[in-house]
Amino acid sequence: MLSILSAANEVWPQWLIFGIYMAVILAVALVTRRKSTSVEGFMFANKGVGGWLSAFAYGATYFSAVVFVGYAGKFGWNFGLSAVWIGVGNMIIGTLAAWMVLANRTKYMTTALGARTMPEFFEKRYESKYIKLFAALTIFVFLLPYSASVYQGMGYIFEAALGIDSVWCILILAGLTAAYLFLGGYFATTITDFIQGIIMIVGIVVTVFMLLGTPEMNWGEGLSALFADPDLTLIPNPVTPEGGTFLDNQLFNIIILVCLTSFGMWGMPQSIHKFYAIKDKAAIRRGAIISTVFSAIVGCGAYFMGSMITRFVDEVPAGGYDHLVPTMIVENLPSALLGLIIVLLFSASMSTLAALSLSSSSTVTVDFYKGYIKKTAPESNLNILIRVLCLVFVAVSAVLAIVEVDAIVSMMSLSWGAVAGCFMGPYVYGLYSKKANKAGAYASIIVSLALTFSLIIGLGYFVLRSDGGDPTFGEAFKAGIGQSPFIGVVTMAASMIVTPVVNLIFAKKCAVSETLLAEIFPPKLPVNEVYERVVRG
Numbered sequence: 001m002l003s004i005l006s007a008a009n010e011v012w013p014q015w016l017i018f019g020i021y022m023a024v025i026l027a028v029a030l031v032t033r034r035k036s037t038s039v040e041g042f043m044f045a046n047k048g049v050g051g052w053l054s055a056f057a058y059g060a061t062y063f064s065a066v067v068f069v070g071y072a073g074k075f076g077w078n079f080g081l082s083a084v085w086i087g088v089g090n091m092i093i094g095t096l097a098a099w100m101v102l103a104n105r106t107k108y109m110t111t112a113l114g115a116r117t118m119p120e121f122f123e124k125r126y127e128s129k130y131i132k133l134f135a136a137l138t139i140f141v142f143l144l145p146y147s148a149s150v151y152q153g154m155g156y157i158f159e160a161a162l163g164i165d166s167v168w169c170i171l172i173l174a175g176l177t178a179a180y181l182f183l184g185g186y187f188a189t190t191i192t193d194f195i196q197g198i199i200m201i202v203g204i205v206v207t208v209f210m211l212l213g214t215p216e217m218n219w220g221e222g223l224s225a226l227f228a229d230p231d232l233t234l235i236p237n238p239v240t241p242e243g244g245t246f247l248d249n250q251l252f253n254i255i256i257l258v259c260l261t262s263f264g265m266w267g268m269p270q271s272i273h274k275f276y277a278i279k280d281k282a283a284i285r286r287g288a289i290i291s292t293v294f295s296a297i298v299g300c301g302a303y304f305m306g307s308m309i310t311r312f313v314d315e316v317p318a319g320g321y322d323h324l325v326p327t328m329i330v331e332n333l334p335s336a337l338l339g340l341i342i343v344l345l346f347s348a349s350m351s352t353l354a355a356l357s358l359s360s361s362s363t364v365t366v367d368f369y370k371g372y373i374k375k376t377a378p379e380s381n382l383n384i385l386i387r388v389l390c391l392v393f394v395a396v397s398a399v400l401a402i403v404e405v406d407a408i409v410s411m412m413s414l415s416w417g418a419v420a421g422c423f424m425g426p427y428v429y430g431l432y433s434k435k436a437n438k439a440g441a442y443a444s445i446i447v448s449l450a451l452t453f454s455l456i457i458g459l460g461y462f463v464l465r466s467d468g469g470d471p472t473f474g475e476a477f478k479a480g481i482g483q484s485p486f487i488g489v490v491t492m493a494a495s496m497i498v499t500p501v502v503n504l505i506f507a508k509k510c511a512v513s514e515t516l517l518a519e520i521f522p523p524k525l526p527v528n529e530v531y532e533r534v535v536r537g
Helices: 002-010 012-036 039-047 051-062 065-113 118-126 129-162 166-212 218-228 250-267 269-277 281-307 321-332 335-373 379-403 406-432 438-466 473-481 484-505 514-520 527-536
Strands: none
Touching (some): 012 166, 012 335, 051 065, 051 166, 051 269, 065 118, 065 129, 065 218, 065 250, 065 321, 065 335, 065 406, 065 514, 118 269, 118 335, 118 406, 129 269, 129 379, 129 406, 166 281, 166 321, 166 335, 166 379, 250 406, 269 406, 281 321, 321 335, 406 438, 438 473, 438 484
């Protein structure tokens, strides 16, 4: 506590801005608490969320401190201006295409099936009660380390900007997220996401503007220097370094990162959840445009900020790539602006943590507890349980971040690809194909998990042996974790290939009933007309 007081005396502008922000978030939680008196209200705000709120909720969940601190720092250092293409891919594929392809159909299908979570969607769409359990366990296991990484990303900023131990940051972040999520549920999350989204837009624009005005950048001279460096220019280098492998090729890595961070959103339960709760078709059209603009500003802005790191930092700090962005902004921006940046990153982290917590707790409550333990549980009990589990998820994630359990934290880098790989095929084909069945869904999950862990070891040995080493199993595992973007893209591609192939092989044995197909794929009515009838009554 003394360390906090001492730090506050030295950096009071940052603490003042941060204090105002915390007061606003808590006020929102108190005001919105009456909107979450039922499970439907807590999880979806009674499915009446408009386009603006849904768009900002989607964008704020997409971009967390992991992107601003980890991805922007590491890839900005390694690729320079080429890293901006990751943000462009996130805007076009991860946002605009995702809304255009998935939003309408998701809203219609989940309403028709009465599905409240992704595992429940799989259960009802594929008429298989066990796939719900399989999917629920996968979500819970992989989202925990993902959320722990968000805590750690914020910890580095707090240490650099406020001079306090990262543990205090984790505790503050956990407490504030738990408070507004417990009180207000998804409605509170959407309101705070809207506020946090505005902060993110203003914060990234001001940060980039201020960095461009520093002597190191001088409104263009720094960019000219980046363009002059073949390894840092906007055009990725297609030449593999001498003695390297395809995994060292810059162009290859940019493509992999674009695919991972963009298509990954198509299979992540916390992002798809936004389409469950949106109000109607008009809100979807509006949300698609707004969220795309949001991604253009925040996503591209974050990677553009990261591309300037080599102009400010001479070498990677002792703490690794995650300390690059904190070092750059703390040493080159004024104190008052640091307060805004802290709130920017805190906002990005809180929105992602809330989405992850809500997805995991609803999975345990609706899919596991009510689905297998107590099917007759009343809604009032479920409403209490889902709130408590939100607190538990936030607390466990915080503990994992504080103790820094290497095996679990390392798994985080694979969480995105593993979860998206398991669910992308069954989800997308389930929305559009009559031939999709439970055999293909099971195959996708099993193959993706098997590929994830086998590729970790295989690529680890490949990388270390290509350097002339004779690695142990532990060394190979650690090296394989470093290839997580490539592994994630392979699992997603495998899911999209394996799912339809197995669907065809077991078409007769595992066919979905004609009654269900008639309900979700009406033969005579166009999809839009059916959508209007189901959603609007």
